[in-house]
Amino acid sequence: MANFEELSNAVIAGNEAKVKELTQKAIDEGVEAIDIINEGLIPGMTVVGTRFKAGEMFVPEVLMSARAMQGGMELVKPLIADTDMPSAGTVVLGTVKGDLHDIGKNLVGMMMESAGFKVINMGVDVSAEKFVEAVKEHKPQVVALSALLTTTMPAMKDVIELLKEEGLRDDVKVLVGGAPVSQDFADEIGADGYAPDAASATDLVKSLLG
Amino acid sequence: MYGVAIGIDTGGTYTDGVILNLETQEVVNKAKARTTREDLTIGISECINNLSLPNPNDVGLVALSTTLATNAIVEGKGCEVGVILIGHDPIKELPVKNYVSVSGGHNIKGKPVQKLDIEATKKALKSFEGKVDAIAISGFLSIRNPEHELKVKELVHEILGLPVVCAHQLTTSLGFHERTVTAALNARLIPIITELIQSVKQVLLQKGINAPIMIVKGDGSLMGEEVAVEKPIETILSGPAASIVGATFLTTIEDAIVLDMGGTTTDIAMLKKGIPKVNSEGASVGGWLTRVEAAEVYTYGVGGDSYLQIDPKDKKLVIGPRRVWPLCYVISKYPYLKQELFQAKKIILDLLNNQKSDCFIYLKEPNGNGSQLSSKEREILDLLKDGPHSILYLSKKIGTDPNFLPVERLENLGAIARISVTPTDILHVAKDYNLWSKEGASLGVQLLADQMGMSEKEFAKMAMDEIVNKIALAILQSLVNIEGKNCRIEKDYGCNIFLDKVLGRGKRHTFNCSVELPNPIVAIGAPVQAYLPKVAEKLNAHLIIPSNSEVANAVGAATGKVVQTAQVLIKPGSEGGFIVHLPWERKSFMELEEATKFAMESSREWVRKSALRAGASDPNVMVEKEDVYSKTATSWSDEVYVETRITATAVGKPKWSYDMPGKTNKVFVLD
Numbered sequence: 001m002a003n004f005e006e007l008s009n010a011v012i013a014g015n016e017a018k019v020k021e022l023t024q025k026a027i028d029e030g031v032e033a034i035d036i037i038n039e040g041l042i043p044g045m046t047v048v049g050t051r052f053k054a055g056e057m058f059v060p061e062v063l064m065s066a067r068a069m070q071g072g073m074e075l076v077k078p079l080i081a082d083t084d085m086p087s088a089g090t091v092v093l094g095t096v097k098g099d100l101h102d103i104g105k106n107l108v109g110m111m112m113e114s115a116g117f118k119v120i121n122m123g124v125d126v127s128a129e130k131f132v133e134a135v136k137e138h139k140p141q142v143v144a145l146s147a148l149l150t151t152t153m154p155a156m157k158d159v160i161e162l163l164k165e166e167g168l169r170d171d172v173k174v175l176v177g178g179a180p181v182s183q184d185f186a187d188e189i190g191a192d193g194y195a196p197d198a199a200s201a202t203d204l205v206k207s208l209l210g
Numbered sequence: 211m212y213g214v215a216i217g218i219d220t221g222g223t224y225t226d227g228v229i230l231n232l233e234t235q236e237v238v239n240k241a242k243a244r245t246t247r248e249d250l251t252i253g254i255s256e257c258i259n260n261l262s263l264p265n266p267n268d269v270g271l272v273a274l275s276t277t278l279a280t281n282a283i284v285e286g287k288g289c290e291v292g293v294i295l296i297g298h299d300p301i302k303e304l305p306v307k308n309y310v311s312v313s314g315g316h317n318i319k320g321k322p323v324q325k326l327d328i329e330a331t332k333k334a335l336k337s338f339e340g341k342v343d344a345i346a347i348s349g350f351l352s353i354r355n356p357e358h359e360l361k362v363k364e365l366v367h368e369i370l371g372l373p374v375v376c377a378h379q380l381t382t383s384l385g386f387h388e389r390t391v392t393a394a395l396n397a398r399l400i401p402i403i404t405e406l407i408q409s410v411k412q413v414l415l416q417k418g419i420n421a422p423i424m425i426v427k428g429d430g431s432l433m434g435e436e437v438a439v440e441k442p443i444e445t446i447l448s449g450p451a452a453s454i455v456g457a458t459f460l461t462t463i464e465d466a467i468v469l470d471m472g473g474t475t476t477d478i479a480m481l482k483k484g485i486p487k488v489n490s491e492g493a494s495v496g497g498w499l500t501r502v503e504a505a506e507v508y509t510y511g512v513g514g515d516s517y518l519q520i521d522p523k524d525k526k527l528v529i530g531p532r533r534v535w536p537l538c539y540v541i542s543k544y545p546y547l548k549q550e551l552f553q554a555k556k557i558i559l560d561l562l563n564n565q566k567s568d569c570f571i572y573l574k575e576p577n578g579n580g581s582q583l584s585s586k587e588r589e590i591l592d593l594l595k596d597g598p599h600s601i602l603y604l605s606k607k608i609g610t611d612p613n614f615l616p617v618e619r620l621e622n623l624g625a626i627a628r629i630s631v632t633p634t635d636i637l638h639v640a641k642d643y644n645l646w647s648k649e650g651a652s653l654g655v656q657l658l659a660d661q662m663g664m665s666e667k668e669f670a671k672m673a674m675d676e677i678v679n680k681i682a683l684a685i686l687q688s689l690v691n692i693e694g695k696n697c698r699i700e701k702d703y704g705c706n707i708f709l710d711k712v713l714g715r716g717k718r719h720t721f722n723c724s725v726e727l728p729n730p731i732v733a734i735g736a737p738v739q740a741y742l743p744k745v746a747e748k749l750n751a752h753l754i755i756p757s758n759s760e761v762a763n764a765v766g767a768a769t770g771k772v773v774q775t776a777q778v779l780i781k782p783g784s785e786g787g788f789i790v791h792l793p794w795e796r797k798s799f800m801e802l803e804e805a806t807k808f809a810m811e812s813s814r815e816w817v818r819k820s821a822l823r824a825g826a827s828d829p830n831v832m833v834e835k836e837d838v839y840s841k842t843a844t845s846w847s848d849e850v851y852v853e854t855r856i857t858a859t860a861v862g863k864p865k866w867s868y869d870m871p872g873k874t875n876k877v878f879v880l881d
Binding site for chain 2: 097098128129150153154155157158161162164165166167179180181182184185188189196
């Protein structure tokens with residue numbers, strides 16, 4: 001019987017080497033890959049999310065935990081057929097046109113992946129047209145937009161408007177976030193939700209799809 | 211006689227007409243004729259005949275509210291249309307066979323994505339030659355820059371010379387597909403509306419009337435024939451809109467909740483400054499979502515002929531949404547049914563889908579595909595041909611348990627109709643109504659009352675209460691929706707705690723709760739006198755029931771105003787500066803102040819001209835500006851500029867065939 005608790009703690013501690021070691025050990029013992037994810041890796045990341053939200057953990061620590069989790073996932077993923085991967089849904093994620101901020105958005109991506117979402121990370125400086133293409137290609141349930149500058153915030157509205165013009169707006173939920181973004185702004189541009197930080201973003205996606 | 215307007219409404223069943231003296235605000239005369247769906251002109255002509263016309267020279271205006279466009283779309287009628295799509299393939303199915311998509315189109319900022327392919331456009335237009343009667347043009351994001359649509363329009367004039375309309379001229383809303391559908395349907399309707407106007411003109415000329423014809427739009431305002439033949443799609447759903455406008459004219463109130471209770475449904479709409487609130491998402495007709503702004507009307511399945519049933523499970527009264535024939539009415543024509551219903555009283559029986567009070571009446575032999583009848587269905591139909599019968603009579607004659615009597619399909623085929631207890635019967639029992647057989651109504655009500663262990667009187671009182679509650683809830687639900695909330699209040703547990711108190715149906719009274727409606731309820735339709743006073747009392751609302759309310763729709767046509775609006779958007783440019791998106795062009799500016807000034811001035815002039823063209827005399831222009839800023843979560847700046855929205859509105863009374871001396875201003879304009 002694998003020790004899932006130890007694995008979870010390694011994720012919380014952000015110890016990538018330990019996570020990899022414990023994951024490999026579990027695989028060798030014949031533990032189901034799905035169980036390793038659902039009972040070891042994800043519960044660890046859930047704790048990280050909660051602590052981050054409560055201000056008990058900070059961005060660098062969360063990034064380390066997320067990287068540790070990724071390390072474990074990479075070992076387990078090849079063992080699972082694509083269709084069996086637990087997926088809570090697909091999220092297209094990116095920083096809007098004119099904006100090069102990356103870290104916060106990546107953190108959101110990792111947290112969402114940890115929560116079982118398939119995340120299509122489009123990178124930074126993504127035009128409205130690129131977002132629309134990604135929506136057509138990946139058919140996500142959620143489009144998550146990040147902006148860290150007041151000058152690039154209006155580009156979020158462009159994405160929403162272009163989705164409307166293409167007749168895709170009703171197919172996806174649009175989420176906005178980033179330091180200068182506010183609930184007021186999200187309401188103004190007709191977004192479905194606003195999250196002030198990465199952990200809340202994951203919760204928000206869950207509740208929007210729930 | 212001083213100067214009158216004729217208002218005509220071609221409804222689903224009847225064509226109503228009124229002669230209105232706008233000086234004295236009086237309905238001088240009213241008339242009805244059956245609507246002739248195959249050729250509306252026949253009904254219109256008959257209706258005008260039935261109005262005893264004054265001196266034809268006194269008629270200054272003829273206004274028409276017509277279901278023609280709506281029907282044509284529902285029935286898939288109209289001419290062949292060619293559609294040119296610019297910069298995008300069709301997103302979903304289009305209501306036309308002939309379409310070509312050429313490269314071009316713009317991005318969200320209104321910058322061209324590709325050059326318009328002139329050669330391909332010319333080729334496409336030539337391929338339409340001889341195949342189509344009208345052209346529609348729709349470009350990707352043309353509402354942010356219409357230059358490509360306008361260029362194609364020029365080419366159409368050069369090459370084909372057919373009627374043509376651009377999508378951006380019909381709507382300024384996002385949604386390439388919906389705009390394309392709107393433009394395509396619009397083009398399809400052009401010859402139909404042109405023909406109607408021509409034939410109505412003929413009818414009027416025969417009577418010596420030479421007044422301008424105005425057509426009612428889906429938002430309740432009017433447009434002259436020059437604009438109507440260009441934008442016929444704007445007439446869709448004008449029926450309810452005309453009723454709303456008419457109701458307010460009859461009361462001279464400008465801000466109100468308008469409620470129209472008919473036989474099948476109750477329609478509710480909100481009126482602000484004499485203009486109905488429009489649905490900004492666009493109206494849906496015949497399965498096509500368009501971007502046409504029609505009055506936002508909420509429809510509920512409760513009317514004078516709603517089916518009253520007792521739910522077999524929880525023994526509760528269910529009202530509608532099905533429509534049946536009132537017992538009192540049918541029994542007044544077939545008194546022998548009384549005997550059949552009286553017999554039913556003695557039989558103890560549990561029915562699932564039917565009521566003991568149900569009777570059926572023969573309408574017509576079913577025809578068409580899938581109308582092959584089973585032997586029992588045939589037997590029922592033959593029995594009913596001699597006259598209506600009760601469900602128990604039929605089941606006894608045929609020898610089938612009444613639960614298994616195959617009536618549903620016959621009803622759906624339109625071969626028979628159901629007769630049962632309706633709100634109209636309740637009113638007869640309660641002695642509020644005395645039109646038809648009170649005895650018949652009372653027999654039916656007794657059958658339902660027995661099932662609930664109530665007396666006839668108790669049941670009638672309970673049913674009255676339920677109908678009143680249902681209407682009150684419909685009003686509250688509409689107001690919730692009008693405020694932009696999506697909640698179904700009746701289905702929400704939390705809402706119900708408070709609603710029970712508001713409607714006075716709660717059992718405990720540890721706290722009380724009431725609502726108040728700041729705007730009056732204007733109620734039209736035959737049964738409102740009986741219910742609405744109680745509804746208004748529960749909602750603490752002021753109630754107005756105008757006289758002549760049965761022709762409110764035709765009155766609405768005659769009293770409508772010409773309204774033209776333009777929406778202008780100013781947005782920040784991607785490399786600084788500001789972009790003005792006008793309905794006819796896109797222009798860049800360095801300073802917001804400069805951009806705003808230009809946008810306000812040019813939209814003011816544009817709506818004024820549009821209103822004049824649509825048949826207004828001396829329109830009143832208002833330009834409203836809204837600078838939209840949003841709060842940010844940063845310490846270095848509190849606000850971020852989102853955009854500026856400018857709405858220019860021109861409102862005017864329709865031009866008359868002659869100038870009315872004196873006090874004209876008082877007459878038409880409601881605001």
